[in-house]
Amino acid sequence: MGQVIVELKNITKFFGASKALDEINLQIEKEKFITFLGPSGCGKTTLLRIIAGFYEPDAGEITINNRRVENVPPYDRNTAMVFQEYALFPHMTVYQNVAYGLEVKNKNKTEIDAKVEEVLKLMQLSGMEKRYPNEMSGGQQQRVAVARALVMDPHALLLDEPLSNLDAQLRESVRVELRLIQKKLGLTAIYVTHDQQEALSMSDMIVVMNKGVIHQFGTPKEIYFCPRTRFVADFIGxxxxxxxxxxxxxxxxxxxxxxxxxxxxxxxxxxxxxxxxxxxxxxxxxxxxxxxxxxxxxxxxxxxxxxxxxxxxxxxxxxxxxxxxxxxxxxxxxxxxxxxxxxxxxxxxxxxxx
Ligand SMILES: Nc1ncnc2c1ncn2[C@@H]1O[C@H](COP(=O)(O)OP(=O)(O)O)[C@@H](O)[C@H]1O
Ligand SMILES: [Mg+2]
Missing domain, CATH: 2.40.50.140 (Nucleic acid-binding proteins)
Structure with missing residues (x-):
């Protein structure tokens, strides 16, 4: 195994009396594309949010880049989240949306300009710096959301069903594109989806979840050809x-x-x-x-x-x-x-x- 960048030990999370996550253990390798896959309500978003720091686990340990982060706020974990609903700032231009995180970190203007330009180019958004989100298509807004995350050079890029608002054809081309960028930049990506095709086609490793527990952690081929439980066999294909x-x-x-x-x-x-x-x-x-x-x-x-x-x-x-x-x-x-x-x-x- 290569260098582990995110490690979860015995993560348990309750919402009221109901257990959303039950002793999750996972090691995520650097520069890999990892997908949390499972039916709606199985705990994927909760687990991703626990890594990001938006939810606190009731028990367990989270280590990111060799640092325990249970008590570290989201903005200081060096992760970046891309949401299903994009969550762009509507009153800000593309440039401002993408630059925002760096400005909050007090980077200097020259550095911010260079970084934003580089990321917009990568996401094929050059020339759209002055547009507002409502002047763009869903696919373009999604690119801005990814650009905004990439610009932060995160230890882990966290994506929660980022393509589910796009139509089928666009979804497929964005899948390919995201995967190419992840490989090119050597990013660690943690991706959430309930779509098995999406998981099989994009991932280095898939975490199959149901009812708050991990059923299997394996490559797409292992998950497909060697399902460890009835649930995995039935859910995948x-x-x-x-x-x-x-x-x-x-x-x-x-x-x-x-x-x-x-x-x-x-x-x-x-x-x-x-x-x-x-x-x-x-x-x-x-x-x-x-x-x-x-x-x-x-x-x-x-x-x-x-x-x-x-x-x-x-x-x-x-x-x-x-x-x-x-x-x-x-x-x-x-x-x-x-x-x-x-x-x-x-x-x-x-x-x-x-
Ligand atoms: N903020 C919350 N308050 C109460 N229950 C929640 C909250 N978020 C999620 N849950 C519950 O936890 C379980 C897992 O939810 P979630 O992580 O959103 O699943 P998924 O992303 O796999 O669809 C579900 O039963 C859901 O209803
Ligand atoms: Mg979810």
């Missing part, structure tokens, strides 16, 4: 959660009603135990004929949906379990009737929750 049992043959294998499935990983310790296997719809193949292969499960195709790049099948096995299967459309005929499921073992994953 769509998946088939299969109740099965580990049985000992020559080697331990997963058995679903006696049909054997090879799953990645070592599960010697789980022999004779019930387990859950997460199998992504795109890792399953439907074959019209029975094949000698990993997992050969007879099914009936219930219906299919043509979605452009893929066909999503809903199928049912003879035990009454419904499966979702994605087949990338090759322009061939859509399948119907009886068939068999085969599974790519390297993409099925045993969840070790129980």
């Amino acid at each position: 769509s998946t088939n959660l299969v109740d099965a049992r580990v049985v000992k043959e020559d080697i331990p294998v997963v058995s679903y009603h006696g049909i054997h499935l090879q799953v990645k990983g070592n599960y010697e310790a789980l022999v004779d135990q019930d387990v859950v296997v997460s199998i992504r719809p795109e890792c399953i193949k439907i074959n019209k004929v029975s094949k000698e292969s990993n997992f050969n499960l007879p099914i009936k195709i219930l219906h299919s949906m043509f979605l452009g790049e893929k066909v999503r099948y809903h199928v049912e096995d003879s035990y009454g379990k419904e499966w979702r299967v994605d087949s990338f459309d090759s322009g061939e005929e859509i399948l119907e009737g009886s068939a068999y499921l085969n599974i790519q073992s390297e993409k099925s994953h045993l969840i070790q929750e129980q």
